[in-house]
Amino acid sequence: MATWITMDEVCTQLGVQPQTVYAYVSRHKLEATPDPADPRRSLYRAEDVAVLAQRKQAGRKPETLAANTLFGSQPSIPTALSTxxxxxxxxxxxxxxxxxxxxxxxxxxxxxxxxxxxxxxxxxxxxxxxxxxxxxxxxxxxxxxxxxxxxxxxxxxxxxxxxxxxxxxxxxxxxxxxxxxxxxxxxxxxxxxxxxxxxxxxxxxxxxxxxxxxxxxxxxxxxxxxxxxxxxxxxxxxxxxxGPLHGDASGRVQALFGEVERSGEEQVLTHYLSTGLPLAGFGHHLYPDGDPRAAALLALFEPPPVIARFIAKVQKLTGLRPNIDAALAALVAHCRLPADAAFGLFxxxxxxxxxxxxxxxxxxxxxxxxxxxxxxxxxx
Missing domain, CATH: 1.10.580.10 (Citrate Synthase, domain 1)
Structure with a gap:
């Protein structure tokens, strides 16, 4: 869930005056919501503040800008297709x-x-x-x-x-x-x-x-x-x-689900959490509150029981929600599609x-x- 902070906290973190904060809100760079304790005041989305602070810290050095252009979170090419x-x-x-x-x-x-x-x-x-x-x-x-x-x-x-x-x-x-x-x-x-x-x-x-x-x-x-x-x-x-870090990521999730179906969700989850291994298909850096694509797709069908239990337990124990790769792998299992169907659909x-x-x-x-x-x- 989103975290909300006060105007004073925003100004302190960004080193700006309230007028600048209002400008960020008007340009849709910072989300605001009424304070439940005092409707005359506003609270501000902490995740947006963190992004603004990161941009400010990066500065305007050519080397920093070049690195951010290729590897950072900000797009370097104008596009009207998706956002x-x-x-x-x-x-x-x-x-x-x-x-x-x-x-x-x-x-x-x-x-x-x-x-x-x-x-x-x-x-x-x-x-x-x-x-x-x-x-x-x-x-x-x-x-x-x-x-x-x-x-x-x-x-x-x-x-x-x-x-x-x-x-x-x-x-x-x-x-x-x-x-x-x-x-x-x-x-x-x-x-x-x-x-x-x-x-x-x-x-x-x-x-x-x-x-x-x-x-x-x-x-x-x-x-x-x-x-x-x-x-x-x-x-x-x-x-x-x-690549397995991009469109073939569902293949990694299918391998994980295969382990779950063979060994059971408790044993697999215990192994991954005790060794610190990442769980493929859970969490997404662009969606801190959960991947809406995955939520929409998973709402349309019931995954096989062992996979459904595994997804629920991962979310409970880690706080990470399934992303679209996990949802796609679950769909393949639900419909019993060919092994490479996830990559074909993607x-x-x-x-x-x-x-x-x-x-x-x-x-x-x-x-x-x-x-x-x-x-x-x-x-x-």
Missing amino acids: FHRGRLYYRGRDAVELARGATLEEVARLLWGAQQPVVFACPAAARVARPGRVAAFTGLAGLAATGHSTQGRLTAVLHEEAQSLVGPLAAAFGAGTGKAPLHLRFAQGWRQPADAAELLRSAMVLLVDHELTSSAFTARIAASAGASLPACLLAGMTTLS TTARSIGLLAHSLEQLSVAQVIRPRGRYVGPPPG
Whole structure:
């Protein structure tokens, strides 16, 4: 839960006058709420104050700014695609959790891409693969990247059509059916799931479409800034996404849940807590009050009993709530989806965001080229 502090505490921590605090509030950098003990006064969100204090302490040195640009908490590239506000994720100003209640992946793609026409991720029957999975997905996309046309000198409408043509076959490579139906229905068809499971897949994928300037989005933008083809931009982002600290994090959670199913939640939890090992899938630095995407998804189904008990006990003993990686792994277990389904759903959904970042970067018309700060032996 959020922590609230007084005006005097804010001024002391930031070294500013009350007028500056009011300015932070008016610019939505600091959240305020009425003091329950005295409605004439306000309390201020301590987490916001900590962020402001960190920025102030970092100073304006070029070295500090450069390091923060690449490794810090502040984005260095302007984007209108998605952002975080008061512990919630928004796509172009619309709450992602609210969109997940009914929007299709195609509708969210149209929103993020700013497409004039409805988006359809059609996939011909000839694109069906014999052995669905990440090998088929990466191999197919690599072939397109090797022969694709540069994005330079091409109209946005044409690029939107090409982007649509990439997502459908990518989904099919992970096991979705072919045709023109919405992707969640085609995934349910390919994995032989009922209609209620299709709705769960739809909600999960909408929640995963974008997450501001992630490492994979940044990689895709670098490729786009150099004029690479859309499949090359998407492939660049996907290779970064495949890391276990990013889009394949659900694989780590699935391994943890596997331990729980084999040994029981008490034994596994005791082992992890007694040795200080981190619990994959719990906590998120961007959501100190809990990942709203995970809460929204987990509210739609009941995980297997042993996993549900494990999640509840972890939260009780550590205070950490499950994040979207844990929710996605629980969904795979609930529906008994293929082993690599979590990565397939994540990658297919996030491909829309990666393409959105690539398209947005084209309007900048400047190559992303950070400078290195040399710290090796002196030259010569």
